[in-house]
Amino acid sequence: MSGLRYCASAGCLARGSGALMEALNTAISRGELGDQIQLRPVGCLGPCSQGPLLALDPDGDLYAGVDPQDAETLVAALARRLHQSSDQATPLEWAPARGQRLDLSEPFFQRQRRIVLEHCGLIDPTDLEQAIAVGAYGQLERVLQGWSPEQVVTELQRSGLRGRGGAGYPTGLKWATVARMPGARKVVVCNADEGDPGAFMDRAVLEGDPHRVLEGMAIAAYAVGADHGFIYIRAEYELAIERLRLAIEQAVDRGRLGAGLFGTGFGFTLELRVGAGAYVCGEETALIASIEGKRGTPRPRPPYPAERGVGGRPTLINNVETFANVAPILREGADWFAAIGSAGSSGTKVFSLTGHVRRGGLVEVPMGTSLATVVLEMGEGSPHGSAVKAVQTGGPSGGCVPADQLDTPLDYESLQALGTIMGSGGMVVLDQSTDMVALAAYFMAFCREESCGKCVPCRAGTVQLHGLLEKILAGQASHADLDQLETLGAMVMDTSLCGLGQSAPKPMLSTLRYFRGEYLARLEAP
Numbered sequence: 001m002s003g004l005r006y007c008a009s010a011g012c013l014a015r016g017s018g019a020l021m022e023a024l025n026t027a028i029s030r031g032e033l034g035d036q037i038q039l040r041p042v043g044c045l046g047p048c049s050q051g052p053l054l055a056l057d058p059d060g061d062l063y064a065g066v067d068p069q070d071a072e073t074l075v076a077a078l079a080r081r082l083h084q085s086s087d088q089a090t091p092l093e094w095a096p097a098r099g100q101r102l103d104l105s106e107p108f109f110q111r112q113r114r115i116v117l118e119h120c121g122l123i124d125p126t127d128l129e130q131a132i133a134v135g136a137y138g139q140l141e142r143v144l145q146g147w148s149p150e151q152v153v154t155e156l157q158r159s160g161l162r163g164r165g166g167a168g169y170p171t172g173l174k175w176a177t178v179a180r181m182p183g184a185r186k187v188v189v190c191n192a193d194e195g196d197p198g199a200f201m202d203r204a205v206l207e208g209d210p211h212r213v214l215e216g217m218a219i220a221a222y223a224v225g226a227d228h229g230f231i232y233i234r235a236e237y238e239l240a241i242e243r244l245r246l247a248i249e250q251a252v253d254r255g256r257l258g259a260g261l262f263g264t265g266f267g268f269t270l271e272l273r274v275g276a277g278a279y280v281c282g283e284e285t286a287l288i289a290s291i292e293g294k295r296g297t298p299r300p301r302p303p304y305p306a307e308r309g310v311g312g313r314p315t316l317i318n319n320v321e322t323f324a325n326v327a328p329i330l331r332e333g334a335d336w337f338a339a340i341g342s343a344g345s346s347g348t349k350v351f352s353l354t355g356h357v358r359r360g361g362l363v364e365v366p367m368g369t370s371l372a373t374v375v376l377e378m379g380e381g382s383p384h385g386s387a388v389k390a391v392q393t394g395g396p397s398g399g400c401v402p403a404d405q406l407d408t409p410l411d412y413e414s415l416q417a418l419g420t421i422m423g424s425g426g427m428v429v430l431d432q433s434t435d436m437v438a439l440a441a442y443f444m445a446f447c448r449e450e451s452c453g454k455c456v457p458c459r460a461g462t463v464q465l466h467g468l469l470e471k472i473l474a475g476q477a478s479h480a481d482l483d484q485l486e487t488l489g490a491m492v493m494d495t496s497l498c499g500l501g502q503s504a505p506k507p508m509l510s511t512l513r514y515f516r517g518e519y520l521a522r523l524e525a526p
Contacts, residue, residue: 002078003057005121008041009207010239011200011361012051016068020052023068027075033082037075040127043120043208047108048361054099055121059092065099073097107377108359113340115348116324117364120208125243128250131211137251139327140215141262143222152223153179156326158334160346165191165282165319166397166423167499168345168412174316177306178224181314186226188217188268189310189317191287192233192240195279196395197446199426201350202320204362206233206240209324210247211256214270216323218257219330221268224316229270232287234277244272279396279450283498284309284317286452297452298498319424321350342368345411349425355392356382356431365410372406375429382431390430390514394423396443396450397503399510400436419510421503436515437522440508441469447504458501461492465505472522482519486512 006012006021021041028034045053050064066074077094084090095101104110114120123130131137143152157172178186190213194202206213217229233241248270251257259267273291280286281296284305290296291310309315325347329337338346345367351374354360358380365374371391375381382388390400399420401408408414415422430439448462468485471477489505496502512519 002036002082003038003040004074005040005042005045005055005057007043007045007051007053007121008125009044009048009204011044011048012053013239015051017052019068020054020066020071023071024075027071031075031079033079034075036082037078040124042122043125044117044204044362045121046112046361046363047102047359049357049359050102050361056092060104061092062102062104063096063099064102066096067098070096070098107373108361108363108379111369111373111378112364113348113366114364115328115340116205116212116321116350117208117362118328119212120204123209125208125210126246128211128247128254131209135327135331136211137215137256139330140218140222140256143219143330144262144264144266149179149223149225152219152330155330155334156223159329159337160334160344161322161325161329161337162345162412163318164321164325164349164424166394166421168422171318171322174306174318175220175223178226178314178316181307183314185228185313186221186224187310187313187315188221188224188226188229189287189291189315190217190229190231190323191282191284191317191319192231192237193275193282193287194237194320194424195234195277195282195450196397196424196426198352198354198428199395199424200352201362201425203237203240204352205320205324205350206237207243210240210243211251212324212327213320214247214251214257216326217270218261218268219326220316220318220323222266224314226316227267227269229268230273230291230310231270232273232275232281232291235274236277241272241274248272278452279446280452280498280500283500286498287317288315295452297454298500300497321425341366342409342411344413349410349422351410351425351427353379353427353429355427355429356386356388356434357429358383367411368409370407370409371401374410374427375406379429382429386431386433388429389432389434390436392420392428392430392439392507393426394421394503394506395426396446397421397499397506398423398426399506400430400439400514401510402514419513420506436511436518437469437473440511441466441473443507444469444504447500451500451504455495455497455501457492457495458497458504461488461496461501462504464488465492465508469508472519475522476524477522478524482523
């Protein structure tokens, strides 16, 4: 049987994947051998900027930009091959009129190591049976029937997995802290409030392999002694919400969530909480307030969520990608995961590659891979003959890495040394046409609007910083204003209550550090 997998994630759907699916279904239903051609939706296939994407089985070929008008000729070519030969290794005599077959030997594909994304693009995310066929919930069953909670926590600690939400806190240590807390009822929370401009890693995982995340949460609950969990997701992610709701319903129906899992005394229930889109709710304490039905504002810590979180109970919070790593680590072993990546930053990281880049999309590479490898090799550099000027990482909480620093390895400490962060994985490529002062003003305006207003340094400081940047853009600022910009930026970072304010000046300060000449050129003559 021949198979066709079309990307049914948000990016490709926006580029016409739905129309392509309808055309293929129509062509298959008309053909004589239609019952031997299987068409199924799958998650992200990678090069999102070239969608809609279509994969052919068992050939392994991947086609980009396929037009619905190509559906009839493709299905006819498949039918001819099925009719003429039972050997599916026979080359398919077909080429799309408007799209192209991608070369899978190119760096974009060969440089990846897919652990979190291993099943995205292969299985139908709405079909639990397909997920189970590739191992979903297998590690949960194995753990419940033979591991103690302490063994699970120890394995996570040995793996070296660090939180993929941005801060890079050791996951095993966080789990161990919650596990030690007294209390009969603890809570596990998945932070899916992915709000960075240009970031869509968590979205793609939830749209393409939601059961991987649910399994990771259930294992975490067993390890720390929790019986209930929440997935907090932003309302803009409509497709991810739809697939999560279906996945939770399917898991409950098949005994993968709920009471007495796999014949044991352990039970885990799960709720979905849809946020209104406030960026500040990506911060743990603001997220907890929103889950509880309160206004999403942060609170001082301690107490930390591990001690007192949702409903005053000990709460474990990890993001989507962190939970998606749990099952592979337990399946392959902590030593296997720790051997991938670099010292202090083990495993892989998923990045969304966007901006002024020839080939954008979703990539998963070992930690320690250089920015140059991702941007210049995998992304093929900037289009239209322009050169890369900088790469912005970490969203509004990050900074800009100049082109002469692209050999920097992608790990937590190396990026921090350059004045930026890895963040959740957004990576925006900027070419020579980018005005770095205007970019700093854009991100400062974003942080100003997203500030919850609870603390004065962030509430007033972001307004003042944005005003100074606007003054510089207008050519009305002096050297004294530039000095004030730096001084005020440092104060906002040092005195704000939560991570939003503490990191809001980073894009501005990094552009000042590496592109100061663009600021000086706009100052008034002395």
